[in-house]
Amino acid sequence: MQTTAVQPPVPAARHRAAGMHPLENERTLGLLLMLPGVLLLTVFMAYPFFLGLWLSVTDSTIGHAGRFLGIRNFVDLLGDSIFRQTARNTFIYALVTVPFKLALGLGLALVLNADIPFRNAVRAAVLMPFIVPTALSSLGWLMIFDPIFSPVSWLLRHWGLVAHNINFLGSAVLAIVSVMIANIWRGTPFFGVTILAGLQAVPAELHDAAAIDGAGVWHRFLHVTVPIITGVMLISTLFSIIMTFADFQLIYILTKGGPANETHIFGTYAYQIGLSATEIGQGAAIALYMFPILAVLAVLLLRYLRRDVA
């Protein structure tokens, strides 16, 4: 006759004493799981950031380690008229494009949220500007703005609306307006899709109740929809400001900061000074001028997100 002995439960302490596998320890496992992320952040974010920080306080040039200068690069830049113009351009570029992107993105989201034919296909299509690599779409804009072969100029000339090709990227005002149009085109789908996600979280019952109470479309939008999607819009806006401030590819491909530095923003000017003019210390200082602005925005963003979590 066989007997089955019932094993008493083993206390946790005895497990440890018996040499529990380290991966069964939550603390160890947690640290191990975080390690790849920490390594990635250290190698690709922290190291370049601190290296940039160090370079910005030296007179380093390409291939030549520099001496410590303190904040002289930052002070010198304030006396550089191209830098002042670059700072002005960056603020104009970001502060003009973001409201347009927000407004157009909101409109886009409302249309996509409505019951329209081929809704899913349309939703996928409007994401294209955001999905296509910026370098590629910028080349498309370069063709549209081409001083000689622009299809827009060609059409307007053939319709008799203009006498000469439009100087999209050559005139001071038109150049920055043109690059902003391309930026708005690229950035609007980000707002559209993000706000669309917010819109889908609006309970239909609230709209129905408001409608029963006699609220029209506009009032339902203003008093039901907007309060619910405000958080999403705020986060999208902060993200977009950060991305627009740190833009590079679009401007580099379209104008390289020209003509006469009218379209230089921090990223392109830092690249020109750091890599073309080989003054990598000063180039790093130009790029780091963005840091306080972006840091404030990032803190606001994080505080808002934490408030939501709480």
Add this chain to the structure above:
Amino acid sequence: MTGTRTAGRKGDRSSKAAAGTPRLSRRTLLKTAGAAALGVGALGTGPGLLRWAGAAPAVLKGTSLTTLQATYFVPAGQDLFKKQVQQWGQANGVNANADFLNWPDLQPKISAAIQAGGYDIVELWPGWNYLYADSLVDLTDMTEAYAKRDGGLEAFAAADAKVGARYLGIPHGQTNDALNYRISWLREAGANVPDPAEQARTGKILDLTWDQFFALGKKLKAAGHPIGQAFGHSQGDPPSWAYPYMWSHGAMEVERDGKTVAFNKPMFVDAVKKLVSAWKESFDETGLSWDDSSNNKAFLAGQIAATLNGSSIYAAALKDYPDIAKDMCHTMTPRGPAGRFALLGTRTLAVLKNSKNIAGAKEFLAWWFQDKQYGDWLHVQAGYNLPAMRKWAKDPMWGKDPVMYAFSKEASIGRDQGWAGPPNSKSGLAFSKYIIVDTYAKAIQSGDAAGAIKWGADQLEAIYSR
């Protein structure tokens, strides 16, 4: 960017040869090296270039070599260089690659390569040898042997190829530059345009002052085909106009001492005022956003009658637009009160100190600068490159096509960036920051020539006073 990956590793050479891949044997290489290589014995066992005798050392087998150059506006030259790199790689068991980048992207890429590696041989444009001096291998022995063999350096190359007492790259010349024009349109506008053959025979070119050129442009623009000139952020055509126009009106970045900024000169202010007026009357006004390729496209599309450019427009016209090729010619840059000038310094092929294959890079350069390889490369571009060595000025290539005559005279009026001061890292910095080019762009945009020149002078002071 275009790139060529050449299979040439030790293990696959035989299989590639068996598969019919063209392969240059050492024996063939020895033959094709020509008389210069055979002259090694006669000149003794000198170092560098002349030591090369047809085959790289076996120790190079299995190594890699990557070159980086600007894209060629005469594509046949790029194709040939790529092929030459492949040939050398296959013959020597080296995994050899040739990469090419758009002109404005070349310098940032070289800067990145100096910081992070990735290239062995890079093409330096004038002034960059000063900017990157600490990161380049000293090639003085090779260059001096090469210059001795080929009759010495042309004046324009001698001025800037050497950094102090050292050559940090071997000079291979510079793309040419002259005023490209449509013969029939200029004649219709009243210019006394010589027949190309007569021009080459008599040496009497279409001789224009800047004022005459602008006046001609006014008539040309009225007829629907203006002058075209780029003033965007690009390192070829915009400075090729900006520097000569400045010099021919008595201004310069700095005096001969290399310190005293001499940019804000009354004669130059007046000249830029004239340009501002002429921009509306004589030029295609979209030129402020043009890059190095824009005027080529506009000329070949029949939209402009004249532009400063290399012979790449003519090369493309010969290939694809024969009617335009028959109706075009070149003349030297217009002259001003202070003379006639061209922006001209030499490019060099340099070896990066952080290269993992310095020996292979030197061997490749020693091979490539032999008459056969270098000569083929020059000839396939039909004069688009002005050679750095005097020997090539007598090459029969120059007399073949009278339309190319003006380019053969360019070296005589060439000055390098920074002139009248010496080319150095400061002139290189001013060039990379587009200070001279942007002065014109600012003046044209604002209409304030004096203000724009003052801005340029302030920027130059900031650079040269450091």
